[in-house]
Amino acid sequence: MANLAKPENLVYQRPEAFTDVSTHYCPGCTHGVAHRLIAEVLDEMGLAEKTIGVAPVGCSVFAYSYFDTDFVEAAHGRAPAS
Amino acid sequence: MTKELYEGNQAMAEAAVRAGLEAYFGYPITPQTEILEHLSKRMPELGRTFVQAESEVAAINMVYGAACTGARVMSTSSSPGVSLMMEGISYIAGTELPVVLVNVMRGGPGLGNIAPSQADYNQAVHGGGHGDYYPIVLAPASVQEAIDLMVLSFDLAEKYRSICMLIADGSIGQMMEPVEMPEMRPVVRKDWDWAVSGAIGRERRVLSSIYINPPDEEIANLRMFKRWQEIQKNEVRYKEYYLDDADFVIIGFGTAGRVALSAVRAARQLGIKVGLLRPITVSPFPSRVIDQLASRVSAFLVVEMNTGQMLNDVQLAVKGRVPVEFYGRLGGVVPFPNEIFDEIKRIAASKLSLAVDPRAAWYERMTAEK
Numbered sequence: 001m002a003n004l005a006k007p008e009n010l011v012y013q014r015p016e017a018f019t020d021v022s023t024h025y026c027p028g029c030t031h032g033v034a035h036r037l038i039a040e041v042l043d044e045m046g047l048a049e050k051t052i053g054v055a056p057v058g059c060s061v062f063a064y065s066y067f068d069t070d071f072v073e074a075a076h077g078r079a080p081a082s
Numbered sequence: 083m084t085k086e087l088y089e090g091n092q093a094m095a096e097a098a099v100r101a102g103l104e105a106y107f108g109y110p111i112t113p114q115t116e117i118l119e120h121l122s123k124r125m126p127e128l129g130r131t132f133v134q135a136e137s138e139v140a141a142i143n144m145v146y147g148a149a150c151t152g153a154r155v156m157s158t159s160s161s162p163g164v165s166l167m168m169e170g171i172s173y174i175a176g177t178e179l180p181v182v183l184v185n186v187m188r189g190g191p192g193l194g195n196i197a198p199s200q201a202d203y204n205q206a207v208h209g210g211g212h213g214d215y216y217p218i219v220l221a222p223a224s225v226q227e228a229i230d231l232m233v234l235s236f237d238l239a240e241k242y243r244s245i246c247m248l249i250a251d252g253s254i255g256q257m258m259e260p261v262e263m264p265e266m267r268p269v270v271r272k273d274w275d276w277a278v279s280g281a282i283g284r285e286r287r288v289l290s291s292i293y294i295n296p297p298d299e300e301i302a303n304l305r306m307f308k309r310w311q312e313i314q315k316n317e318v319r320y321k322e323y324y325l326d327d328a329d330f331v332i333i334g335f336g337t338a339g340r341v342a343l344s345a346v347r348a349a350r351q352l353g354i355k356v357g358l359l360r361p362i363t364v365s366p367f368p369s370r371v372i373d374q375l376a377s378r379v380s381a382f383l384v385v386e387m388n389t390g391q392m393l394n395d396v397q398l399a400v401k402g403r404v405p406v407e408f409y410g411r412l413g414g415v416v417p418f419p420n421e422i423f424d425e426i427k428r429i430a431a432s433k434l435s436l437a438v439d440p441r442a443a444w445y446e447r448m449t450a451e452k
Contacts, residue, residue, distance in 0.1 A: 049280055049281055052151070052278045052279070052280060055290075061292065064288045064290065068281075068286060069280075070281050070288070071278070071288045072150045072278060072289045072290070073289065074143065074147070074173075075173045078140075078146075078170070081135070081140040081143035081144050081146075082144070082146050082147035
């Protein structure tokens, strides 16, 4: 079992575009999955340093804590405009 | 420099362009639409950003986002549209962003009408949005002054990371006057230590108005208040006319102040020693100069195009030492000079009482059978 941790066997790890913070989302919530997909894309495309995130209001209001990028906190429902 | 004939709205728009406006977001509403119209042509031809948003709510949130990047950014509207923006304005204040706004005021409340008004004084000066914040508010009385204050607005907003709102009566936006435009300044994206631009080679930055821990919010509120104290100390602006030997003094801002000046000049020709104080910054309010005047003049007359919103601020500065009279026209009606001239003659001829409520007395005179 021990050799599963070899880099060539690793299929799942924390994206670099994430900060080293545990999210506050409830067990089973898909916010974390959505964040992860975005972070993976940022890593794949090498965009994290050029990214300015816009966090909404609601449970993902603290998204700015989880992405290792510049971030702006928008008003309720106004993230697309911001 | 040669003077050019400019409409107030177009003049403010062009002045903003020349002050280095990088991005504009707005939505049409009379009587300010020419600002949007002018910028819709000028901004793209200069390679700058212009967006006609789907609403004022969207426009102010676009302003919020653009301001976060450190761009010189502006939105403009008229009274009902500014009300729609209030949520965003509070967020801008809470995030401590420099933003310039123009309200070309019209008659209200509600849909009201499209005629010149000063009924948004309280909304602009005393809040509007929720939370503990103080915006800078400038009130021009001519097209030239609107141009000069437009340019100043950007510098003030950036100096204090503050909202700077220009409140122009609808008449300022709509009338044409000969003016001098400022020189074109280049667009300069300053290297602010707070702006978000992508965390390349530096720690990431987060811009937010959220402080979940109340003591942190208190610290933020104190920081904003300290800036406000600096603004109060450094940025009070007003114009004075015939104050040196004045027995009593008219106080009016914007169009009301300008109309009052005609009446004051007419009164001076009759030998009536009346002066005029015209606040240019209605926030910070020129309380100190009014306080000083109150110790040497016999009375004040506040003239406004509302039911006496600035009157309250004048009364606070006068502190009951001398009578403060009031004259207002409402709902989009602009006073004529002879109306204020009549008020001057009334005050010069009567013994005023401190016991009279100036607003109630004005209402009685307004509605009395002629």
